Amino acid sequence: MGNWLMETFGLTVPVVGAPMATVSGGKLTAAISSAGGLGMLGAGSAVTADWIRTEGAVAAASGKPYGVGLMAWAVADHLDHLDAVLELKPALVSLSFGDYTPYVSRLQQAGIVVATQVGTVADARGAISAGVDVVVVRGSEAGGHGRNQVGTLPLLQAVLELTSSTAGGPAVPVLAGGGISGPRGLAAVLAAGAAGGWIGTAFLTAAEALTPRPARARLQAAAETDTVYGTVFDAASRAGWPDEFGGRALRNDFFDRWEGREQELKTDDAGHAEYVAATKAVDPSATSLYAGQGVGVLAGEPTAAQVVEHFATYRTYLRAAL
Known part of the structure; x- marks a missing residue:
């Protein structure tokens, strides 16, 4: 076939x-x-x-x-x-x-x-x-x-x-x-x-x-309802992603705190530093773990x-x- x-x-x-x-x-x-x-x-x-x-x-x-x-x-x-x-x-x-x-x-x-x-x-x-x-x-x-x-x-x-x-x-x-x-x-x-x-x-x-070890553990624990779409993580990373392309990732505390305040986050140095530190430490509570709605089967x-x-x-x- x-x-x-x-x-x-x-x-x-x-x-x-x-x-x-x-x-x-x-x-x-x-x-x-x-x-x-x-x-x-x-x-x-x-x-x-x-x-x-x-x-x-x-x-x-x-x-x-x-x-x-x-x-x-x-x-x-x-x-x-x-x-x-x-x-x-x-x-x-x-x-x-x-x-x-x-x-x-x-x-x-x-x-x-x-x-x-x-x-x-x-x-x-x-x-x-x-x-x-x-x-x-x-x-x-x-x-x-x-x-x-x-x-x-x-x-x-x-x-x-x-x-x-x-x-x-x-x-x-x-x-x-x-x-x-x-x-x-x-x-x-x-x-x-x-x-x-x-x-x-x-x-x-x-x-x-x-995928780092702490991220694997969080992904395996996720349900299909745990993802969220938005530009919060892009605003925090300052990587350069165009706003028209957001990302679907696991929802976490950082996302919830900044959702709706993305423009502010783009120039907030403390928020940027927190995100960068969390990314380096692979802290699931504040870094981006991109995953689709099929994550619940992992x-x-x-x-x-x-x-x-x-x-x-x-x-x-x-x-x-x-």
């Missing part, structure tokens, strides 16, 4: 490991790819081009295709990140959250498949106009950064209608992300017409993830291969649905 995603990258399971900054290093990326999915390196704005090269080499050592995720707003100030990726020539590059259009053709000319994450139908139209190779529907249930306007299922249906060959334009493959916490969710989006799942939260506590520290193997049982549910 193959499809565009599996055939293009030689996968045995239609799963892409979402590129999560501070979580998806080379080891996790390689482990997902080795298990039959497509691992992706999460290159956040704070990393260096040398970090991308080093971790990319670790990912490539598996001998399997892998990808790299870049944030378009950060690339504008870190063109060396793009240069490093072009040197690595991964199979897939995700460019999202900002103006990615200047970089699409350059990556494609290097033989790299280009994806972008979309949170609305308007985003999807822009992606098609920009000529990306694959559209990633990111619903509001998803962890990490993106939009909060539309849930995964309604957005997926609308984007699939837009990208189908019957819409009058070229057919564009679509991946789905947000709330896909296991094989039942993967079967659901495949049955709808997606080519695969864009999976992040399920890998947060994988043995190969960069248990233990499985290997990435075990997570992929679990998703591989989607066929049972897909047959039942069809």
Whole structure:
């Protein structure tokens, strides 16, 4: 049972490991790819081009295709990140959250498949106009950064209608992300017409993830109702995230104290210092632990291969649905 995603990258399971900054290093990326999915390196704005090269080499050592995720707003100030990726020539590059259009053709000319994450139908139209190779529907249930306007299922249906060959334009493959916490969710989006799942939260506590020990414990204890969406943590970090892209993370005391006061927090040095200190100490009460609404299923520290193997049982549910 193959499809565009599996055939293009030689996968045995239609799963892409979402590129999560501070979580998806080379080891996790390689482990997902080795298990039959497509691992992706999460290159956040704070990393260096040398970090991308080093971790990319670790990912490539598996001998399997892998990808790299870049944030378009950060690339504008870190063109060396793009240069490093072009040197690595991964199979897939995700460019999202900002103006990615200047970089699409350059990556494609290097033989790299280009994806972008979309949170609305308007985003999807822009992606098609920009000529990306694959559209990633990111619903509001998803962890990490993106939009909060539309849930995964309604957005997926609308984007699939837009990208189908019957819409009058070229057919564009679509991946789905947000709330896909296991094989039942993967079967659901495949049955709808997606080519695969864009999976992040399920890998947060994988043995190969960069997730620190205190964060793992908090994530494993979280329920599906424990996440919150907003820009509090971005205001505190001063990393440069555009306000239009908030993030879904675990709710904590710091978020509750500053929610609704984000503009004030941007210039509050004490609040910034508290957040930085908590991040260094991995204090779950004040730092950001990005996770989606599927976080409630996390248990233990499985290997990435075990997570992929679990998703591989989607066929049972897909047959039942069809």
